[in-house]
Amino acid sequence: MRLCVRGSMLKLSKAYTCLGGCNCSTDVVTSGIEVYCRGKNMHRIPAEALAREAWGSVVIDFGLNELSALPANAFRGQTKLKRLILDHNDIEKVVNKVFFKIVNVQDLDLSRNLMPKLPELFLKKLPKLLYLDISINKITKLPRSVLGRTVQLLTLSANGNMFRSIPQKLPTSLIEIQLANNAIKNLTSLDMDALYDLEHLVVLDLSGNGIEFIFNGVFSRLANLKVLDLSQNSLDSVSAATFDGLRNLEALFLQNNPTLNYIPATTFTNLPRLKYLFLYGCGLRSVSIPDTGLNVKYIWLFGNPLNCNCRLVSLAMYLQTSKV
Template structure:
């Protein structure tokens, strides 16, 4: 049977055939010279990528078979690519157990020279890869970093205890670097002064290594720096005076170095944009600098566990720090009174003044701070009456500390139950009539406290009944008059005074 086609149908069939022909030509046009399909990638770039990954995961990994087109149809997890002049190049390499199908390192993982042959690498991240400093210690290459000086913008080496040795000076040649994170590794030795050449750096995190020696003053020239974290190392000496030039800095954390032992430089007061200052766990001396009150953006000040700091709190106008939320000055050798200006820190959530030598009576306005959720005054020489409301103690619980102040006492609050232990500060004795700490005159002090509270008859009746064992109602069931009740309370006070 002969088939016939109308002219419109013939046109559609021819158009479809032409489309299929174009598709086949397009696919063939994308084939590379080595026969693999996908977007074009330089052979040298591809081989360098495969060899660099093999250094991390082991020689069993055959990239050319598993991922013949690593930037196209068969991408590798952790590898990002960008087009340059019509060719694919690796722009980011992330190694480590970030995702389930991420590249995971072998026990004998190592850094190979192929890594530095990736011509357009901007980001290198190695996480939890070099795990054993004994079985497989790995050192950063000394001379290779210059090959990435015009491309690398982010270098992050995290949680690699097997990464040992020093930071080579050649890292300072990475002139485009914006983020340098060397966190929780086994690195040690002095910090190279060449780090001061990284003038585009915005984040410098060197925390939790074994770095020793003084902080290079050259770091003070990193004018674009936003975050500087050298915490939990073995750094020593003083904070460089040049740090006053880090005017863009938002976070400065030098805590846990143990051997930073000089006074704070007054130049720190220039850091008007700083929101976090953490210098805890050192041996800083010389007291708090007045320049702290000029750091008006501060949200957190942590100076705890610097027992040689000393000085007092009265030389600083705390009210200027309107954004302050955390102030931890515990175990810093402070003396003197708690200044009234601290009671105007309306955003303060945490105030730690424990384990010092502070004296005087705590300002009662501290309990009225609208955001306060933790207040520690324990371990001082505070005296007098702790005049905070019972509701404050109930709200704070153990987040309020005033114990280990032998001459500090509290005023027993009114309660609506028979338990006198409700809403009282832990470890603080009730006051006697003279306002001193006493442990055996709770009833008389309770009555005096009740009488001074005002006209809350119900609470007063309940407390008299609990204290004396006498009913607070008359024989006919009606309540006593206010004059009778006041007289009865006075009689009990006089009796207790006579027989004490």
């Protein structure tokens, strides 16, 4: 039996058959099987058939189905699996052992389900996990040890849940955290503790939370952060202390904070690498910019009720001299 994949002819075992109703192909590089059962109106995972007929899979996609539970033996024998996709289902509960046998998984997508919590040990056997997506569930918090063993995790996507604070004990390997559209109303010293050891973090998205207050220095340990998104919140003030320590920040998103009506001139003076500053859709009546110390190339200010007064002179001079 031969299968043409992306212009290459790959020889498959004669014993190989795809799961009924699903689509299968072969990865050109690894020769592993890719199983796509997406949108097949499935109510359960055919664990026995999966173990018998797709034991060499590198990708398994059960997204866009009607799965409500994952049995402990769902992925038995899938030792070569690299990517597991379970998004857009009705999964409410994940048992600890369901992922214990897929030790080589690097990408796990559990987004758009109904999970209120994650079991403490469910990622215990996934030391090679790089990307975890738990967005748009009903999760309120993560147990302190739930991600502790994912020592190589690079990206955590947890948008659209019910977190009230930044989860504690996150892997220090993380370079991107997505926590948009949760219920984080204030960034306090507890959030500062949560971010304390994340020295490799490059992207932090906290947009759409309704944040009203930011504890001074909460980001101070994020020396490598390049992108910070605080848009679509309810901030009424920021200062230089708000962004203390962000010496490598390049893009700052503050747009659509309607209660933000004034920004002190010194606010961005300790951000020497800042290039992109988003301030549109706020309540700013004036903007003061220092004469030196900034490297901003693009500023977005439309949609603010700016008053034409002396405080805008510094902005006009900055725009003229820096050719923004």
